[in-house]
Amino acid sequence: MMSYLEEHYELIHKTPRLFALHVTREQLLDTLHQITTHTSFDTLSQLTCTDWIEEERFELGYMLTNALRSHNLMLKCSIARDKVTMPSLALLFAQAEVMERELHEMFGIGFEGNETLYDFALEGWCDIPPMRREFDTLAYVNAHYDFREGREDNLDVKEEIKKRKAAAKSAKETPSGA
Amino acid sequence: MLLLDLLLMLLIAYGFGFLYYGLYRNLSARVHGRFGPSLAQSFSDSIKLFVKEESTTFGWMFYLGPVIMASGAVLNVLFIPFLNQGESLQGLSSYGNLIVVLYLMVLGPLGNALGVGSSGNPFGVMGVTRGLTRLLALELPFYLAAIGVMIDAGSADFGIIMQAQSTQSNMFAHPLLFAAAFISFLGFMGKSPFDVVGAPQEVYSGPATEFSGKFLALLMSQSAMFSFAKLLLMVNLFWGGADHLGELVAKTFVLFVAATFIGSVYARFSTVQSVEFLIRIPTLLGIVGLALL
Amino acid sequence: MDEGFIPYQQSLEDEEQSIKSTQSVIEQAIAWFRAHSMFVLAYGTGCGAIEMPPTFTSRYDIERLGVVGVATPRQADILIVSGYCSPKTLKRVIRSYEQMSEPKYIIGLGSCTINGGMYWDSYNTIKKLDDFLPVDMYVNGCMPRPEALIEGFVKLQEKIRANSSEAGYIQYRTRYAHYRANQERLFGTQVQPRYEENFAGMNL
Numbered sequence A: 001m002m003s004y005l006e007e008h009y010e011l012i013h014k015t016p017r018l019f020a021l022h023v024t025r026e027q028l029l030d031t032l033h034q035i036t037t038h039t040s041f042d043t044l045s046q047l048t049c050t051d052w053i054e055e056e057r058f059e060l061g062y063m064l065t066n067a068l069r070s071h072n073l074m075l076k077c078s079i080a081r082d083k084v085t086m087p088s089l090a091l092l093f094a095q096a097e098v099m100e101r102e103l104h105e106m107f108g109i110g111f112e113g114n115e116t117l118y119d120f121a122l123e124g125w126c127d128i129p130p131m132r133r134e135f136d137t138l139a140y141v142n143a144h145y146d147f148r149e150g151r152e153d154n155l156d157v158k159e160e161i162k163k164r165k166a167a168a169k170s171a172k173e174t175p176s177g178a
Numbered sequence B: 001m002l003l004l005d006l007l008l009m010l011l012i013a014y015g016f017g018f019l020y021y022g023l024y025r026n027l028s029a030r031v032h033g034r035f036g037p038s039l040a041q042s043f044s045d046s047i048k049l050f051v052k053e054e055s056t057t058f059g060w061m062f063y064l065g066p067v068i069m070a071s072g073a074v075l076n077v078l079f080i081p082f083l084n085q086g087e088s089l090q091g092l093s094s095y096g097n098l099i100v101v102l103y104l105m106v107l108g109p110l111g112n113a114l115g116v117g118s119s120g121n122p123f124g125v126m127g128v129t130r131g132l133t134r135l136l137a138l139e140l141p142f143y144l145a146a147i148g149v150m151i152d153a154g155s156a157d158f159g160i161i162m163q164a165q166s167t168q169s170n171m172f173a174h175p176l177l178f179a180a181a182f183i184s185f186l187g188f189m190g191k192s193p194f195d196v197v198g199a200p201q202e203v204y205s206g207p208a209t210e211f212s213g214k215f216l217a218l219l220m221s222q223s224a225m226f227s228f229a230k231l232l233l234m235v236n237l238f239w240g241g242a243d244h245l246g247e248l249v250a251k252t253f254v255l256f257v258a259a260t261f262i263g264s265v266y267a268r269f270s271t272v273q274s275v276e277f278l279i280r281i282p283t284l285l286g287i288v289g290l291a292l293l
Numbered sequence C: 001m002d003e004g005f006i007p008y009q010q011s012l013e014d015e016e017q018s019i020k021s022t023q024s025v026i027e028q029a030i031a032w033f034r035a036h037s038m039f040v041l042a043y044g045t046g047c048g049a050i051e052m053p054p055t056f057t058s059r060y061d062i063e064r065l066g067v068v069g070v071a072t073p074r075q076a077d078i079l080i081v082s083g084y085c086s087p088k089t090l091k092r093v094i095r096s097y098e099q100m101s102e103p104k105y106i107i108g109l110g111s112c113t114i115n116g117g118m119y120w121d122s123y124n125t126i127k128k129l130d131d132f133l134p135v136d137m138y139v140n141g142c143m144p145r146p147e148a149l150i151e152g153f154v155k156l157q158e159k160i161r162a163n164s165s166e167a168g169y170i171q172y173r174t175r176y177a178h179y180r181a182n183q184e185r186l187f188g189t190q191v192q193p194r195y196e197e198n199f200a201g202m203n204l
């Protein structure tokens, strides 16, 4: 199993049970096809995305698991952050459909050939996708939700904890029995 | 006089039905190691539901379902004599016999099926389907036992059946018939292991899913009265009826507690399992019992 | 009660509300039956729902108070919103609430329903449940232990017996415009059918 991968690809050994290899967007489908037919890595178990905003790229991670569920192989694919679409894996792996739908919602990545890219967990979302790092969560929350005012006897938690700790300490230092 | 008598019978059935239902919840709570609700809990439930508004409407057939069911239960109570002697609490038993009662027992479920069917709720329909499937299997052993009892007494009349047991009750005279009837009685009471109809983890509330407010209260009341009627039926057919009200309460209570305890220790059969079980074991017992007559 | 909110702590500190003597005997009796028969629709919206099943087990045995779980909103008296609500969940919660028949009450379980709790800065959870639905009783804590939930039920029983016109379902009828406006503001275009059509012909 490993020998095929070693032969044909530049395999990175991350841990004894986790390998990685880099592919480009164009190679992805072909590579996946080769790997699933020639090795036992035949299940897509995860589809992840990392937002490298400083380098202007997304890194997609296609995590493959072998039949024994003992080894994992991650195909890493970097794409530009804006307006880049990926080919959909829905025909290769049925479960990819829902994973892609989530990535589409959270990062705004398009997947060609996936018919289900509509609302998922967020209904009627019209802001920028929330997992992109330029999305300002706090500003969004302030704009969209009301906060409840605290109670009048509202105490500053940090101050209060400090005070209580100090009180406990001084009580320890002056033993009550003495 | 007859009217007063009928009213009294209904009141007794209603009161004891609910008391027994409260007792059932209490006893099964004790089996689980809890305190459980008070005895009056089911009264509170039903009164609260009677003063609550309904939220659903699916046309008149939907409302007719619980009404047909309730009338089935009421008629059942009225046609079964409470006591084996005297004039009072005999109800309409002089106008009908065991066969009428057996017929009336299936009237309720069928009426309910019509009502639930018109709501179109899939869980309701699933519950009804399970209920009717189970009913088919339940009836077989019960009817066998009833036929045995009728052959033994030479009549379908309740008075004569109870008279025939004055020396020895049918339970000891025909233990096999009693066993068959008792197992199917457990199913009629909706107790585990035969409680597939309203199984909450599978079909929500089953047939009652769409009913709310007064109609749910009606369903609850009728099921309480109906279970009292079934207790009565068992007592009359196999335990020789009761001489007075005290004996009646004692006998139904014993039967009820037995059913409750059996119900609280068994896990639920699936629909297919319960049908298979009912068709195999109690039916076989019933047939052997009939052959031994 | 402009906010529709009584801090739980404060309601505990309150004197026992005496049951209004203006009620007739029958009303009092009905209120008593209502308070002692509570059918609960537990809407497990968030992680706080984990502490609800133990409340029904032998150790805590909430059936003592007449609390039973039911499977459909049609039969329920009390809706427990257990934990954080995303707007998507909230829509379903509102629909379930509107399907319940009156009188109906809501228990908000956990800090998340009160002020957002540990999700106070999440883009996808609401911060104040009582903006959208009339909450009758809050139980605070993250997550509230079964004891706290039982305490909440006992307090709610008192409220039900007081039979006040401040009860949540009456608020929801009389101040529906307020709740509806908040819902519309949150859901934007994806609002649901209007509830007040149900009240057509009712004397408000």
Ligand code: SF4
Pocket (backbone or CB within 6 Å): C046, C047, C048, C049, C082, C083, C084, C109, C110, C111, C112, C113, C117, C118, C119, C141, C142, C143, C144
């Ligand atoms: S209050 Fe705590 S336990 Fe409850 S939903 Fe929020 S985070 Fe979860």
